[in-house]
Amino acid sequence: MLELQELCFSVETPDGSLEILNNISLTIPDHRLVVFTGPNGGGKTTLAKAIMGLVEPTSGRILFNGQDITPMSITERARLGISYGFQQPPRFKGIRVKDLLGIASTKKLLSKKDACAYLTRVGLCANDYLDREVDASLSGGEVKRIEIASILARQPELMILDEPEAGIDLWSFARLTETFEEIHRKQETTMIIISHQERIISLADEVLVIDHGAILHRGSPAEVLPAIVQGTLGACPMIGEEERK
Numbered sequence: 001m002l003e004l005q006e007l008c009f010s011v012e013t014p015d016g017s018l019e020i021l022n023n024i025s026l027t028i029p030d031h032r033l034v035v036f037t038g039p040n041g042g043g044k045t046t047l048a049k050a051i052m053g054l055v056e057p058t059s060g061r062i063l064f065n066g067q068d069i070t071p072m073s074i075t076e077r078a079r080l081g082i083s084y085g086f087q088q089p090p091r092f093k094g095i096r097v098k099d100l101l102g103i104a105s106t107k108k109l110l111s112k113k114d115a116c117a118y119l120t121r122v123g124l125c126a127n128d129y130l131d132r133e134v135d136a137s138l139s140g141g142e143v144k145r146i147e148i149a150s151i152l153a154r155q156p157e158l159m160i161l162d163e164p165e166a167g168i169d170l171w172s173f174a175r176l177t178e179t180f181e182e183i184h185r186k187q188e189t190t191m192i193i194i195s196h197q198e199r200i201i202s203l204a205d206e207v208l209v210i211d212h213g214a215i216l217h218r219g220s221p222a223e224v225l226p227a228i229v230q231g232t233l234g235a236c237p238m239i240g241e242e243e244r245k
């Protein structure tokens with residue numbers, strides 16, 4: 001179980017302190033699929049990074065399975081079973097896809113068959129990719145899917161994926177959503193997926209709309225999706241004011 005208690009993150013700017021996460025409290029029980037959505041710049045990535053330990057909260061606590069992980073490093077959190085897939089994944093020159101999957105895997109030696117299976121689950125033809133380097137020669141969509149495959153190979157207890165759909169073609173996207181659905185159905189892991197995609201939002205047990213660093217709204221996809229489509233959530237207050245005049 002993941003618990004966020006009054007999480008805040010602010011940065012100092014020339015104009016003073018800027019609040020990026022504003023008192024976020026949240027509990028995610030095991031094996032849930034929770035989607036964070038909301039307008040660009042709302043704070044979704046910052047919140048995900050705070051859970052992974054890539055961003056140090058200004059105040060508040062993060063508990064994982066009852067243990068306070070707030071002071072822990074990224075490595076320590078990874079050892080406890082938390083994995084994070086970046087919105088823009090890094091590339092690793094000199095490391096081949098099969099090496100990356102092998103490093104990520106919890107198994108001592110990842111077999112070729114298993115490595116292929118992980119790539120297939122993200123819609124990649126394994127034979128074409130196993131020996132490729134994870135460098136700039138891969139397209140954005142390819143590197144994104146390879147990173148997701150490496151997270152699947154890790155078999156984490158908590159998987160955080162930041163916009164897994166970004167840059168991915170429709171065919172691979174369909175395969176990827178099937179994979180998320182399957183993981184969820186088999187209760188393999190707890191999933192936090194940051195997404196703007198209706199198809200992914202509709203898979204969630206709970207959807208959180210994050211705006212201005214706070215949870216603006218939360219509910220089931222059936223409750224939240226119509227409100228998003230009708231534009232009644234997260235509207236710019238200044239535009240709203242203009243429209244009322």
Ligand SMILES: Nc1ncnc2c1ncn2[C@@H]1O[C@H](COP(=O)(O)OP(=O)(O)OP(=O)(O)O)[C@@H](O)[C@H]1O
Pocket residue numbers: 011020038039040041042043044045046047087
């Ligand atoms: N270190 C920082 N210094 C200044 N501003 C920051 C910093 N980190 C994040 N921000 C700002 O905080 C806000 C939230 O950023 P974040 O990346 O979390 O948004 P997001 O919800 O993931 O947006 P998107 O949907 O575009 O990915 C943005 O306005 C961003 O510019």
Ligand SMILES: [Mg+2]
Pocket residue numbers: 044045046087162
């Ligand atoms: Mg983001």
